[in-house]
Amino acid sequence: MRLSKISLAVLLLAPVAMPLMAKEPKYEQAHQLTPEQAALVQRAIAREKILIQNIQKRTPLVETYIQDTRPDQKLYQIPVADTYMLSRVDFGKGFFDKSYNSRSNPADKKGFFKNSLASIAGLSKALGLDSKFTYNPLGFTQMMFLDPYGFDQNRYVFNYVRREFLGSVRTWVFDVHPKEAKTGLFYGRVWIEDQDANIVRFNGTFTPPSNEDSSKYYFHFDSWRMNVQPDLWLPVAVYVEESQRSESSKSVGLKAQTHFWGYSLRLPTRESENVNISVQDAEDKSQDSQDMSPLQASRQWVTQAEDNVIDRLVQAGLVAPLTQDGFEQKILDQIVTNLIVPNNLAFSAPVHCRVLLTDTVEATTVGNTILLSKGLIDTMPPHEATIASVISVQLAHIALGHHIDTRYAFNDRLLFPDEATFQKINMYHTDHDNEEAVKTAMTYLEASMYKDELPKAGLYWSQLADRGKVLKALNSPRLGDSLLRPDGTPWMTQLAHSAPKINWDDLTQVPAQPLGSWLKTDPWDDRVHQLNAKVYAPMNARDKMPMEVTPIYFRLQRYSATDTAQPGADPNGGTPAPAQNAPAPAAPAQGQPAAPADGAQQQAAPPAPAPQVQ
Structure with missing residues (x-):
């Protein structure tokens, strides 16, 4: 129910009559405080x-x-x-x-x-x-x-x-x-x-x-x-x-x-259906050439819509601002590179990843920006191939031209109250586009360094479909695309079919993690940071808890303005250290082709430490 x-x-x-009983003290006897x-x-x-x-x-x-x-x-x-x-x-x-x-x-x-x-x-x-x-x-x-x-x-x-x-x-x-x-x-x-x-x-x-x-x-x-x-x-x-x-x-x-x-968010100066938008840290993306071809102009128009939408989502407290050398660059963008290089994909502008701050499991693209929800990232196991399987679908959307509606290139279309964001911004793809992107994504994965680990990645899609039968709210996207078809089967069905059967008694098999397993959101400035937590192997089937809500416990520390890696309080306490639950993004395997020099994406990032299980 x-x-x-x-x-x-x-x-x-309704209140019911209770038999008269001898009253017992409900609380312990008070003791005098010093x-x-x-x-x-x-x-x-x-x-x-x-x-x-x-x-x-x-x-x-x-x-x-x-x-x-x-x-x-x-x-x-x-x-x-x-x-x-x-x-x-x-x-x-x-x-x-x-x-x-x-x-x-x-x-x-x-x-x-x-x-x-x-x-x-x-x-x-x-x-x-x-x-x-x-x-x-x-x-x-x-x-x-x-x-x-x-x-x-x-x-x-x-x-x-x-x-x-x-x-x-x-x-x-x-x-x-x-x-x-x-x-x-x-x-x-x-x-x-x-x-x-x-x-x-x-x-x-x-x-x-x-x-x-x-x-x-x-x-x-x-x-x-x-x-x-x-x-x-x-x-x-x-x-x-x-x-x-x-x-x-x-x-x-x-x-x-x-x-x-979003504690640092502010209300608009007046109650109105319009909300002023200020674009900060605008980046000049102009090229050295004096003129633009029609193709370049079309792509720039999409980029303008992309910039407007991302700025609006950050202002509404729905997308995390970027952190220098943060999780997005170290982990997610590196996986993008590991898919782009072996597939010889030449994009007109770099492809980057951003984090949608909601717990709902969803993903989408905005121009050349891939949006992955915090809930999606949190529930994925620490296997790089699993993350790559999700990113590959969004990368395919970009390569196939399934971009955001360019009406958002007109900034006035984004002047609305924050709570109307999900209604006013349409960033989901059609079923036809998703089917096309899934087929292309599989070719990207087969040509990548992840091809031998795809059955392991398929476990997540199988677990997602299984839990999706009851966790309908978690799998109902607010902004982008669900990872499940309308009938509840995973979009990456081919991957799910390649995976071994989920076995609760196999403690080496962790298809999905509980919510909150990867990221923490700074409550003041909305930036996301990777958990600095040890990873423990499950001792029994009850320890797996895929996509489940778990208790919360914070290791508090006092605010320190000198801690640039973690603004505000660190829920895990202590001196920030390299995260131990991250997959180690690998560089392209030897012998794989480098990205094309003309318009190709070069966005290598330092690898993160491999997970340590205790």
């Missing part, structure tokens, strides 16, 4: 008020992905349905938000960030943060703020637990519960960093009506914050989990991740 139906069933529950502990709590309460003031100046993007789960004997639990939501929240207007509308929905005629309370209320219901007893449209935002209306010692009791490091940040841990039995108040645990007394993590739930089980009304969550700028900690991610929820004698669980980014 879909999550919304489950939530609706919960909302319709003067040092009490002073830290007081400072944390004051800092929480400052955080609310700071975040009301921001308009971040909020992405929530939910998976319903059921128990499984071999895999512990498996996803059975999913829900995806993407919004940009204007906290300065009473915690309103505006959803990024799907391209399949009718165009939104309303003004920028207007009448959006219903959207955030709907998200609250989907997450179970709403009930008949307390209609709380701010239920969702309460996972970012402990209590925006009064988190203080007049309403809450604090019990000291211990000191604990979260990464390199030392914290004091307190258990918190409300003084009075009121519905919708936080109770759980908070982590307060010892330098400026900011609350950097809290997990728990909200108090239910009377003494009933809280899981009937509110889900448990784990909320994290990062030091994204000097003296500024902001919410970055929330993990929600309920292992079991009773529903007509069937056991249904839930896992969800919410991510926040």
Whole structure:
């Protein structure tokens, strides 16, 4: 059953008479805080008020992905349905938000960030943060703020637990519960960093009506914050989990991740259907020759449309800005080169890759730019041939002239609110174009250095088709193309058929990874960085978790302006080091032809270290 139906069933529950029972204390007995502990709590309460003031100046993007789960004997639990939501929240207007509308929905005629309370209320219901007893449209935002209306010692009791490091940040841990039995108040645990007394993590739930089980009304969550700028900690991610929820004698669980980014985005200067666009770091791509032929002019027209669209997507917080020597150049662009060179492809301009910041699994092209979603990259295994199989299809689209609609060369066509981006920009290819591109992509792969590893790449396409039967929201593209046909079969069917059968008991076989396995998004400036995390081999079938939502854990560190490799806080902590989960992009094999000198692409990049399994 879909999550919304489950939530609706919960909302319709009515109070029932409970037999009189001897009351037992719900919370542990409060212990007197030492003067040092009490002073830290007081400072944390004051800092929480400052955080609310700071975040009301921001308009971040909020992405929530939910998976319903059921128990499984071999895999512990498996996803059975999913829900995806993407919004940009204007906290300065009473915690309103505006959803990024799907391209399949009718165009939104309303003004920028207007009448959006219903959207955030709907998200609250989907997450179970709403009930008949307390209609709380701010239920969702309460996972970012402990209590925006009064988190203080007049309403809450604090019990000291211990000191604990979260990464390199030392914290004091307190258990918190409300003084009075009121519905919708936080109770759980908070982590307060010892330098400026900011609350950097809290997990728990909200108090239910009377003494009933809280899981009937509110889900448990784990909320994290990062030091994204000097003296500024902001919410970055929330993990929600309920292992079991009773529903007509069937056991249904839930896992969800919410991510926040785009804190440096700004609202337009006036509420209008038009949004001013500023193009920064414009690059002069003119050639030395004085005149342009009709073919050159046509290609330049496509490039102009490409530049306009990419700039608009970056401004809307949907595409990551480029980072010098970042993941795009070191890994993705190198794979492009490894496909171009042996196939003697001569492009009029270099082909580069960019990252679409959504969790949805999709890819597309914009002129000579290949867009791969973060969710797609995250779920692919650390096999270079797998990534090449996806890039080869997009490279074929470019070579076959399946470019973006050139109407976007007129900049005025991109003057619209951010939340209308998916409706206003059409970047998906027709089924005919996709069929043609897949055939061409296979010839590219067969001529490349990846030809002997194609069965391994086919495992991902097989796993994608298998999980795509239930993870429909994850595989529904918002901007580009799905990797699955409308009937649910993979576009690269030939690769999938060449792969061995998926065997859960074969621990050397990892067809796909959980979400969040490759990249992290800087919540302040939207740049993506490769995870600096060790790779562990699965010990059992339950460790594989292909395309699944998993818990979130950050190794926090304080903001350092000198850390140019990672602006803002590093969720993996410590000194940045070469990533260990990246495939090693190889140079063209000896004897393969070099790219043609006239108009060919030369974009070699230093190889990344090979994966290390422990």
